[in-house]
Amino acid sequence: MSIPSTNTAAPDSSAAERDPAFHTEARERLAALAGAEVDFRDGQFEAISALVQERRRVLVVQKTGWGKSAVYFLAAHLLRSRGRGVSLIVSPLIALMRDQIAAATRAGVRAQAVSSANAHEWDSIMESLRNDDLDVLLISPERLANPRFRDEVLPGLLKRMGMLVVDEAHCISDWGHDFRPDYRRIGEIVRNLPAEVPVLATTATANSRVVDDIAAQLTPAGESSPESGGAQQPDKEVMVLRGTLSRDSLRLGVLTLPDSEQRIAWLTQHLDDLTGSGIVYALTISQATDLAAHLNAHGYKVAAYTGQTDPDERQQLEQALKDNTVKALIATSALGMGFDKPDLGFVVHLGAPSSPVSYYQQIGRAGRAVDSADVLLMPGKEDIRIWEYFAQASMPTQERADAVLEALSPETTLSVAKLEAMVEIRRSPLELLLKVLEVDGSVRRVSGGWLSTGRRWTYDAERYDTILAMRRAEQQLMLDYEQLPAGVCRMVFLAHALDDDEAQPCGRCDTCAAPWFPHDVSSSALAEAKDSLDRVGLEIAPRKQWPTGLSALGIDLKGKLPAEAQAQPGRALARLSDLGWGTPVREALQGEDAQVSEQLVRGTIRVLAEWGWARRPDVVVSMPSRQHPLLVESLAGALAQVGRLPYAGALDWADGGPTSTPDTNSAFRLAGLLGKFTVSGDLAERVSGASVLLVDDEVISRWTLTVAARELRAAGAAEVLPFALGMRG
Structure with a gap:
């Protein structure tokens, strides 16, 4: 796929000077959204102006806490006031966006979300949409595959769409750390939107390869010409607003201990030394639950937060962390993008994520509105085995795809349960494979199940081999991060891994300065950890x-x-x-x-x-x-x-x-x-x-x-x- 030229823009103060009236209007709406008189951060107004006044396609790559949600809520409101239609925001984080939606509502933005958590409200929300009483509709990418939404709601929505927003846009890209098959449906929608419909894609975690891939997918269909050699015309270039990813408030460190007993003993002994409340990440559900049980037994108020946690309980636990009524949530990656606690004091990892990109995304929860937050990585011997499992778990095979397509037909609808009994694939990987086959056009989800489209699916060995090789290269980068010598800044390393070459040494991490964390583990804490394990x-x-x-x-x-x-x-x-x-x-x-x-x-x-x-x-x-x-x-x-x-x-x-x-x-x-x-x-x-x-x-x-x-x-x-x-x- 050819990569279009992109306009990587630095924040431009002249945007406000070109239209001071629009800047004043936008700033008033920002104050209403924030609940106080505040100024735009570098790049925010430039993005809003490009979307509202120029109807551009914009990719914003900015660090966590920069205010990407403010850009899309304000742009949606300003477009609406100019007679444009409802803005559609596609995000995997609807369940974690309650605060943002509430703030948007206070600012006069009529925003509603459709998710599994509010099924009882769907009919009234759809009625508001039909009556043109909404400014913003938020949906998950999975909603695009829902037959009723896809066939009955989406066509009318696309005809009068004011703006499309793709939140956490790295999920679009095969090369993103959190690629999701459901996101690939968005590319088709983007390509078929009229060129005058602005599109905003936002992410905090994208290196240059991911940026180029996202920009290619934001390109309007038919916007190239023979005279330009197939390249986009200059006035239709995707605008890329990319800021520095360095986080001044984070103090990074790595503590390598010989075994799990030592790591758990360290946490038991020193968790109270960490400022405020925070998150302790584990790589697996059982690790998170075991660690939470141990810390609770030793006097800490903590709770496990995993993919198996009930949705209602998740909301309660998130609020408990925001209210500082727990010292920490012991979490898997289920607590990731979208959780917003500006004063989160620390993030500790018991076991390393598989790439600097996903690590940066998780530590980005901390230090948004405080001068200093502590980030400590405690790698384990089991990390590489866990990485390798997840690197290959989601990849389809030709054999499995052929079995599914042979079982399906264009005429007879099969539920997943019936299909599972006909193919030698377990439920979770079967559902993931069906998503891949659907976005590639070989199957179609309908009411009651799945149909074949008759289109053959061919395993792209080169593509998947490349993805696997890339993931292993990222694993090696993570191992390199763990072993950085003194004088090589950890924040600079992470920023460079995301192709931000402007980062300067932080002067605070354990390689720029002396380690800021203790290394000692008392014999009593170690004995207790051994007993627990x-x-x-x-x-x-x-x-x-x-x-x-x-x-x-x-x-x-x-x-x-x-x-x-x-x-x-x-x-x-x-x-x-x-x-x-x-x-x-x-x-x-x-x-x-x-x-x-x-x-x-x-x-x-x-x-x-x-x-x-x-x-x-x-x-x-x-x-x-x-x-x-x-x-x-x-x-x-x-x-x-x-x-x-x-x-x-x-x-x-x-x-x-x-x-x-x-x-x-x-x-x-x-x-x-x-x-x-x-x-x-x-x-x-x-x-x-x-x-x-x-x-x-x-x-x-x-x-x-x-x-x-x-x-x-x-x-x-x-x-x-x-x-x-x-x-x-």
Whole structure:
């Protein structure tokens, strides 16, 4: 795709001089929005003038806290007063924009949002839109895929649109740190808008490659000419207003400690030393919940905030942080773009984000309206493994795309649930793949499900290989940031990573000056952290219901599993993502197959001692394992020896063993497991009437243990107690 020429503009004070009356009008509206007499920040008025008076397409790349929302609310209001239509703001942050919408309303801007959080208001909002009683409508990018909105609301809206705003516009770009397939629909809307409709794209995190990509997508269709060699005409250039990304209020540092116990002990000992209230980021949900539980147990008022937090609870937690009634939220990236607490005092990362760009975006929450805020990164050994997983998790494959397109037709609508039963893909990756196929034109979402358009989809290996290589290069930049030598400014490094070459050394970070944070960890805090992380045992909830859609695979099973075929609630030693026991479990499962370590045996014995089963096991049986046969058999043997129980051996594979993988959906996983285990005559005799401790290496879908327990129960076992070293999730 050709990149149009862009006009990278520095803030221009002459814009106010060219039209002082308009500047006065805009400044009055700014005062109403802010609730006080304030001046425009460098670039704000220039952006508003370009949108309202020149109807330009503008890309604003400015640091967090600069005031991008003020630009689009004021521009929308000023356009409306000049007879233009409603402005549409597409943002992933609607749930986090309550304060901005309230401020806009106080300033006389009639703004409403359509999101999953206010479904009860949709009809009245749509009525206001039809009656032309709105100045601004905010929607999420996912709303563009909603059939009713897309077919009934959007066409009329586009005909009388005053302005289109794309918030967090780096999501448009394949090269952005937070690329989202839903955002790619916006590009088509932009290309088909009349050239006189102004478009504003805003972001705080974009390097030059992302800026060029966004600018290309803001280019009006048909605005090039043969005489210009295909380039945009000068009066139609995308205006890029890019400010410095250096943040003077942030004091950056990196503290590298040897293990999770040391990092948690440091936080327990020193969290109160950090000014005000803030955010502690973790890379996974289990890390966030475990850390929050530990800090709460040691007297801190904190709360976990993750992708699994209920929307209503999220709002309450955000308000608690704003009101300083909690010391910190222990959060995953679910608390990211759009959260606005001007006096946030600190941001600490327990584990590093995968790129300087996403790191800059998260630390941008701090120090907006205070002179100094502390930012500390505490990297972990597990970071690279987590980065690599997320780098590849969202990428489609040709095989999966072909399976989906083969199952769909142009005539018959299939729901995601029905489609899931026909293709070997789990629900979350299936929904993501459908979004990719939709924006590429191969499928179409309609009321009730999905249809094929008949257009073939081809995996663009070069594109995805390039994206993956770029993500790995960004990972290396993050590792470089962690190891900067003295004298190399951390803020300058981050700014350069975003292609801002104007940043000057901050003089405040731990490499410009001496480290501002203590390194010590007391023996008592370390002992408490070790005790906290030394907790063992997770319940493996038994499967009690057959998956839906088995009939499509020729399997006559539905409804509840008979009680006489079920396993009892089981136990796992740890989650693979846990900060404590997750590390040795992960090392055992990801390394070469070997005898179980004494450490893991000791941990397992503790789990068994705390189990509280109604009936003690009579016999130990192991699962057959392709990846870790020695590990599983040695663990089963060790437990039998310690418990003075007979080890009855392992189940056998039948017909070559399972034909599905744990990463498929439940229906396909189960179909590939049924009939694949056998209980031999000797084993059947040993388990008859017995309580069986069934030992495995890892629990992913729970269907393997479910099917194995069903076979053991059918062979006469009185009950089956599953145990595994590790559990995903």
